[in-house]
Amino acid sequence: MSRYNYDPGQISSFSLPETSEKTIIKLNANITDDHRAVLLYQKDEDLYPRKYNRGETVFSNNWYLKPPEIDRVTFSLFSDWSDRVSTKIRFTNYERVEDDHSVGDPYFPESAISVGNDTVYLGGDRYRGANFINI
Numbered sequence: 560m561s562r563y564n565y566d567p568g569q570i571s572s573f574s575l576p577e578t579s580e581k582t583i584i585k586l587n588a589n590i591t592d593d594h595r596a597v598l599l600y601q602k603d604e605d606l607y608p609r610k611y612n613r614g615e616t617v618f619s620n621n622w623y624l625k626p627p628e629i630d631r632v633t634f635s636l637f638s639d640w641s642d643r644v645s646t647k648i649r650f651t652n653y654e655r656v657e658d659d660h661s662v663g664d665p666y667f668p669e670s671a672i673s674v675g676n677d678t679v680y681l682g683g684d685r686y687r688g689a690n691f692i693n694i
Contacts, residue, residue, distance in 0.1 A: 599635075626657065
Protein backbone atom coordinates (compact mmCIF):
# COMPACT_ATOMS: atom_id res chain seq x y z
CA MET A 560 0.00 0.00 0.00
CA SER A 561 2.79 2.44 0.80
CA ARG A 562 4.66 1.89 -2.48
CA TYR A 563 1.74 1.92 -4.98
CA ASN A 564 -0.96 3.67 -2.91
CA TYR A 565 -3.25 0.72 -3.67
CA ASP A 566 -5.61 -1.10 -1.31
CA PRO A 567 -6.14 -4.72 -2.45
CA GLY A 568 -9.05 -5.20 -0.04
CA GLN A 569 -9.63 -8.11 2.33
CA ILE A 570 -7.91 -11.44 1.94
CA SER A 571 -9.66 -14.83 1.55
CA SER A 572 -12.36 -14.73 4.29
CA PHE A 573 -14.84 -12.15 2.99
CA SER A 574 -18.20 -12.24 1.29
CA LEU A 575 -19.72 -10.25 -1.53
CA PRO A 576 -23.49 -9.78 -1.91
CA GLU A 577 -25.37 -12.10 -4.24
CA THR A 578 -28.85 -11.08 -5.27
CA SER A 579 -31.55 -12.37 -7.56
CA GLU A 580 -34.80 -10.56 -8.31
CA LYS A 581 -37.44 -12.10 -10.54
CA THR A 582 -40.69 -10.63 -11.80
CA ILE A 583 -43.30 -12.70 -13.63
CA ILE A 584 -46.66 -11.39 -14.85
CA LYS A 585 -49.05 -13.65 -16.73
CA LEU A 586 -52.34 -12.49 -18.21
CA ASN A 587 -54.85 -14.98 -19.65
CA ALA A 588 -57.77 -13.83 -21.80
CA ASN A 589 -60.64 -15.99 -23.02
CA ILE A 590 -61.57 -14.10 -26.19
CA THR A 591 -64.34 -16.52 -27.19
CA ASP A 592 -65.09 -20.16 -26.44
CA ASP A 593 -62.73 -21.11 -29.28
CA HIS A 594 -59.96 -18.51 -28.90
CA ARG A 595 -57.76 -17.53 -25.98
CA ALA A 596 -54.63 -15.40 -25.55
CA VAL A 597 -51.77 -15.46 -23.04
CA LEU A 598 -49.34 -12.62 -22.38
CA LEU A 599 -46.28 -13.48 -20.26
CA TYR A 600 -43.69 -10.97 -19.02
CA GLN A 601 -40.53 -12.07 -17.20
CA LYS A 602 -37.71 -9.92 -15.84
CA ASP A 603 -34.60 -11.30 -14.11
CA GLU A 604 -32.05 -9.06 -12.40
CA ASP A 605 -29.17 -10.91 -10.82
CA LEU A 606 -25.82 -10.07 -9.29
CA TYR A 607 -23.30 -12.88 -9.01
CA PRO A 608 -19.81 -12.25 -7.65
CA ARG A 609 -17.13 -14.49 -9.15
CA LYS A 610 -13.39 -14.70 -8.57
CA TYR A 611 -10.99 -14.62 -11.48
CA ASN A 612 -8.69 -17.36 -10.30
CA ARG A 613 -9.23 -20.61 -8.50
CA GLY A 614 -6.35 -19.99 -6.10
CA GLU A 615 -6.83 -20.42 -2.39
CA THR A 616 -5.58 -16.94 -1.45
CA VAL A 617 -7.46 -14.17 -3.23
CA PHE A 618 -7.92 -10.52 -2.28
CA SER A 619 -11.45 -9.13 -2.46
CA ASN A 620 -10.59 -6.87 -5.41
CA ASN A 621 -9.71 -9.91 -7.56
CA TRP A 622 -13.40 -10.69 -7.98
CA TYR A 623 -15.79 -9.49 -10.66
CA LEU A 624 -19.54 -8.93 -10.68
CA LYS A 625 -21.73 -10.65 -13.24
CA PRO A 626 -24.99 -8.68 -13.35
CA PRO A 627 -27.22 -10.11 -16.11
CA GLU A 628 -30.59 -8.46 -16.77
CA ILE A 629 -33.05 -10.47 -18.84
CA ASP A 630 -36.37 -9.19 -20.22
CA ARG A 631 -38.67 -11.66 -21.96
CA VAL A 632 -42.15 -11.05 -23.39
CA THR A 633 -44.22 -13.84 -24.92
CA PHE A 634 -47.62 -13.54 -26.57
CA SER A 635 -49.54 -16.71 -27.49
CA LEU A 636 -52.84 -17.07 -29.33
CA PHE A 637 -54.64 -20.43 -29.16
CA SER A 638 -57.52 -21.14 -31.55
CA ASP A 639 -59.80 -24.16 -31.94
CA TRP A 640 -61.24 -24.07 -35.45
CA SER A 641 -62.99 -27.44 -35.26
CA ASP A 642 -62.77 -30.69 -33.30
CA ARG A 643 -59.85 -31.73 -35.49
CA VAL A 644 -58.05 -28.43 -36.24
CA SER A 645 -56.42 -26.08 -33.77
CA THR A 646 -53.59 -23.54 -34.03
CA LYS A 647 -51.12 -21.86 -31.76
CA ILE A 648 -49.31 -18.66 -32.72
CA ARG A 649 -46.49 -17.47 -30.50
CA PHE A 650 -44.28 -14.39 -30.52
CA THR A 651 -41.34 -14.02 -28.13
CA ASN A 652 -38.99 -11.10 -27.58
CA TYR A 653 -35.82 -11.78 -25.54
CA GLU A 654 -33.30 -9.19 -24.37
CA ARG A 655 -30.19 -9.83 -22.29
CA VAL A 656 -27.80 -7.17 -21.07
CA GLU A 657 -24.73 -8.20 -19.11
CA ASP A 658 -21.99 -5.79 -18.08
CA ASP A 659 -19.37 -7.77 -16.14
CA HIS A 660 -17.13 -5.46 -14.19
CA SER A 661 -14.25 -5.80 -11.83
CA VAL A 662 -14.56 -5.16 -8.11
CA GLY A 663 -10.92 -4.03 -8.14
CA ASP A 664 -9.37 -0.91 -9.60
CA PRO A 665 -9.28 -1.36 -13.41
CA TYR A 666 -6.05 0.68 -13.55
CA PHE A 667 -4.19 -1.75 -11.28
CA PRO A 668 -3.80 -4.93 -13.34
CA GLU A 669 -4.30 -8.42 -12.06
CA SER A 670 -1.20 -9.64 -10.29
CA ALA A 671 -0.12 -13.02 -9.00
CA ILE A 672 2.46 -13.21 -6.22
CA SER A 673 4.07 -16.52 -5.28
CA VAL A 674 4.37 -17.02 -1.51
CA GLY A 675 5.86 -20.42 -0.67
CA ASN A 676 3.63 -23.06 -2.26
CA ASP A 677 0.68 -20.65 -2.67
CA THR A 678 -0.10 -17.96 -5.20
CA VAL A 679 -1.83 -14.78 -4.00
CA TYR A 680 -4.06 -12.95 -6.52
CA LEU A 681 -5.03 -9.27 -6.46
CA GLY A 682 -6.04 -6.49 -8.86
CA GLY A 683 -8.69 -6.01 -11.52
CA ASP A 684 -9.00 -8.30 -14.52
CA ARG A 685 -7.44 -6.93 -17.71
CA TYR A 686 -10.24 -8.30 -19.93
CA ARG A 687 -13.31 -7.49 -17.84
CA GLY A 688 -13.96 -4.06 -19.39
CA ALA A 689 -14.54 -5.60 -22.84
CA ASN A 690 -17.17 -8.11 -21.70
CA PHE A 691 -20.33 -6.06 -22.33
CA ILE A 692 -23.08 -8.29 -23.77
CA ASN A 693 -26.27 -6.94 -25.30
CA ILE A 694 -28.42 -9.50 -27.18
